[in-house]
Amino acid sequence: MPNDPPDIDLILRDRIKARHATFPAAFNNALSVIARSMQKIKWKKVGIFAISLFLFMLAINLMKEGARGLAPLVHDFLDIKNPTNSLGFGWLSAYIIMSGSPVAATSLTFFNSGVITKLEAFTMITGSRLGASFIVLFIGFIYVLRGRDRATSLGMGLLSLTVTGTTYLVGLCIGLWILNNGFLDPIQLHASATLNSILDLIFDPILQLFGNFLPRWGLFLAGFGVILVSFNLFDKCLPQITIKESQVGHMSRLVYKPWIMFMLGAAVTLISMSVSVSIGILVPLSARGFVRRENVIPYIMGANITTFIDTLFVAILLNNPAAFTVVLVEMTSITIVSMIILMTMYHSYERSILYLVNWIIAHQRNLFIFMLVILIVPVVLMFL
Amino acid sequence: MRILVVTSGSQHSEAAVLLGAQLLQHMQQAKKETRLVILTAIKRENEKAQAEEILAQALSFLPLGMTGLDIRIRIGNPVEEIVQEARQDKFDLVIMGWRPATPLLGPILGSIPERILGLSPCPIVIAKGNAGNLKCILICDSGVPTESLPERVLACLPGLFTEDSNVTILHVMSQISAGPGVLGWQLRAGAEELILAHTPEGEILARDVKILEGTQIHTHPKVRHGLVVDEILAEAKESDYGLIIIGAHRAEAGGHFLLDDLAHQIITRSDRPVMVVQRRPAT
Numbered sequence: 001m002p003n004d005p006p007d008i009d010l011i012l013r014d015r016i017k018a019r020h021a022t023f024p025a026a027f028n029n030a031l032s033v034i035a036r037s038m039q040k041i042k043w044k045k046v047g048i049f050a051i052s053l054f055l056f057m058l059a060i061n062l063m064k065e066g067a068r069g070l071a072p073l074v075h076d077f078l079d080i081k082n083p084t085n086s087l088g089f090g091w092l093s094a095y096i097i098m099s100g101s102p103v104a105a106t107s108l109t110f111f112n113s114g115v116i117t118k119l120e121a122f123t124m125i126t127g128s129r130l131g132a133s134f135i136v137l138f139i140g141f142i143y144v145l146r147g148r149d150r151a152t153s154l155g156m157g158l159l160s161l162t163v164t165g166t167t168y169l170v171g172l173c174i175g176l177w178i179l180n181n182g183f184l185d186p187i188q189l190h191a192s193a194t195l196n197s198i199l200d201l202i203f204d205p206i207l208q209l210f211g212n213f214l215p216r217w218g219l220f221l222a223g224f225g226v227i228l229v230s231f232n233l234f235d236k237c238l239p240q241i242t243i244k245e246s247q248v249g250h251m252s253r254l255v256y257k258p259w260i261m262f263m264l265g266a267a268v269t270l271i272s273m274s275v276s277v278s279i280g281i282l283v284p285l286s287a288r289g290f291v292r293r294e295n296v297i298p299y300i301m302g303a304n305i306t307t308f309i310d311t312l313f314v315a316i317l318l319n320n321p322a323a324f325t326v327v328l329v330e331m332t333s334i335t336i337v338s339m340i341i342l343m344t345m346y347h348s349y350e351r352s353i354l355y356l357v358n359w360i361i362a363h364q365r366n367l368f369i370f371m372l373v374i375l376i377v378p379v380v381l382m383f384l
Numbered sequence: 385m386r387i388l389v390v391t392s393g394s395q396h397s398e399a400a401v402l403l404g405a406q407l408l409q410h411m412q413q414a415k416k417e418t419r420l421v422i423l424t425a426i427k428r429e430n431e432k433a434q435a436e437e438i439l440a441q442a443l444s445f446l447p448l449g450m451t452g453l454d455i456r457i458r459i460g461n462p463v464e465e466i467v468q469e470a471r472q473d474k475f476d477l478v479i480m481g482w483r484p485a486t487p488l489l490g491p492i493l494g495s496i497p498e499r500i501l502g503l504s505p506c507p508i509v510i511a512k513g514n515a516g517n518l519k520c521i522l523i524c525d526s527g528v529p530t531e532s533l534p535e536r537v538l539a540c541l542p543g544l545f546t547e548d549s550n551v552t553i554l555h556v557m558s559q560i561s562a563g564p565g566v567l568g569w570q571l572r573a574g575a576e577e578l579i580l581a582h583t584p585e586g587e588i589l590a591r592d593v594k595i596l597e598g599t600q601i602h603t604h605p606k607v608r609h610g611l612v613v614d615e616i617l618a619e620a621k622e623s624d625y626g627l628i629i630i631g632a633h634r635a636e637a638g639g640h641f642l643l644d645d646l647a648h649q650i651i652t653r654s655d656r657p658v659m660v661v662q663r664r665p666a667t
Contacts, residue, residue, distance in 0.1 A: 103607055116529075136563070136564070138430070139561075139563075139564050140564035143564040148564070149568060149569075151568070151571070151572070152561040152564075152566055152567070152568030152571060153561070153564045154564070155560040155561050156560065156561060156562055157562070157564065159560070234585045252535075279562060279563070283626075289561055289562050289563065289566035289567075289568075290559035290560065290561060290562060290566070290571070291559060291560060291561075292558045292560075292570075293557055293558045293610070293611055294558055294559055294611060294612060294646075296560070310521070336576075350611070351611070351614070
């Protein structure tokens with residue numbers, strides 16, 4: 001017996017009725033999820049983040065205004081006249097202020113004001129990262145002076161410094177070649193005109209206020225001070241990213257795959273903007289403050305790329321396409337070097353780096369030689 | 385114990401046949417009932433003569449008068465047929481040679497031994513180099529707190545260890561300190577110090593020793609410091625072990641094993657037989 005044809009109108013009416021019945025429930029569920037998420041947000045940290053972001057933007061504006069005032073200091077007193085000098089200058093400056101990001105920001109503001117050239121800005125940023133990776137080693141050295149064991153105190157600092165040193169120095173050559181040929185010049189990211197005018201509206205009166213009682217170079221110094229405060233505040237508002245014990249079991253299998261650790265290092269540093277903070281996040285994988293030799297090198301490599309994200313933000317705030325290219329080339333060249341190592345020679349690279357670190361730690365004399373070299377090299381570069 | 389030796393007639397398979405024969409003799413000397421089946425898989429029916437030649441060649445490597453031997457031919461996809469044979473006849477162990485994957489598609493598809501390793505229902509020995517002293521065994525326990533590798537070996541292959549077996553449980557501490565403030569004596573400590581201090585590595589070693597000594601097997605815990613693969617291979621060479629036993633993890637999805645980077649490196653770089661014991665899936 002043939003079936004009766006279905007009543008289309010009835011089916012449609014039923015469907016509409018069902019949708020109306022489920023919509024409020026789905027909407028309520030979504031609302032409750034949002035409400036639960038809102039309860040989890042630490043509003044104090046959000047406030048600190050907003051302040052640090054404001055101070056960061058203020059600092060860039062102050063440094064931008066004041067950078068030109070430092071041209072005589074850079075050219076005549078410090079005698080920075082080629083990319084080698086600026087490499088040494090960036091390196092030494094990061095040693096002195098124990099941080100790389102403010103030095104990288106400085107190089108871009110100098111470049112924006114015409115105090116240094118594009119190539120000099122590029123090498124100064126490279127120098128800033130080389131200097132920044134010395135910080136973990138320096139802290140470890142203080143522990144050694146206090147009587148702690150050399151290998152435990154210096155291992156991570158040396159590893160971080162040697163991985164950064166080897167990849168950045170090769171990356172420097174690749175980067176200079178890319179910059180000279182302008183391969184990445186067409187890729188640009190700008191702040192919109194509306195955003196720029198809003199920022200000008202906010203910061204112009206503050207700059208005028210500072211300008212009333214500070215000389216031009218004083219604006220730069222004030223900006224530099226403000227950027228240090230903003231980075232400190234930013235560190236305070238970072239979420240405490242830890243891997244739960246239950247997740248460690250699954251992770252432990254993945255951490256031996258260099259590519260996974262490379263991407264993890266890049267992703268975590270993208271959020272934390274600090275290589276030392278992102279290395280700290282690795283600790284729960286093996287607990288007790290230990291990390292595995294096998295997984296830390298690709299992790300540092302990944303972290304070394306995305307650590308430029310704040311410098312990229314500075315370039316966007318400066319609204320200078322060439323400055324953006326400089327940072328992009330920096331990130332691209334380090335990515336190229338890291339990928340070549342991971343794809344072609346990772347295990348021999350890993351063994352060579354660990355051998356070097358073990359050699360440095362093995363004797364007080366070796367450590368002294370290494371420390372002397374990394375202190376003298378930037379000074380020599382600066383005056384070449 | 386039922387052992388399945390897989391041969392394709394290649395040079396890599398020769399090592400598998402010789403190791404199978406040695407294991408059979410070792411078990412028979414220990415008065416443990418053991419059967420050894422030599423299997424070759426062909427893709428088509430008309431390759432039967434070739435398969436018979438491969439098996440004849442395999443038998444020619446074995447000492448005359450060996451008992452407990454059998455030969456088989458299966459027709460079809462080699463990986464599927466070998467796994468099916470191991471499953472149907474409930475073999476306790478599969479022995480096969482190791483041919484590295486092709487550089488182009490290898491990392492994606494894996495070599496035939498790798499694919500068998502992924503689907504096998506029982507432990508697999510990858511025969512490499514000359515078969516040494518099978519009484520001297522190195523078990524590399526990576527330290528999974530929920531499951532002891534020696535316990536898993538005993539469960540899968542109760543007949544593998546004999547009274548005169550000499551087993552070393554090795555744990556490689558590849559950790560370094562994550563920051564300057566860490567107290568790192570454990571990063572240089574030996575097995576005994578770690579066991580006495582009840583550190584996580586010490587607890588794992590103590591647990592493994594207890595399990596094996598409970599079955600009257602002479603066991604020696606050892607800790608080495610450095611890169612996991614390098615240290616395992618160095619230990620194997622220095623003390624001339626006849627067999628290295630490692631664990632491999634079962635992937636939760638797909639139901640087969642993912643040979644992780646370390647297991648793959650150990651198999652590829654080892655100059656002696658490596659047994660891969662599949663771990664139970666994480667719960």
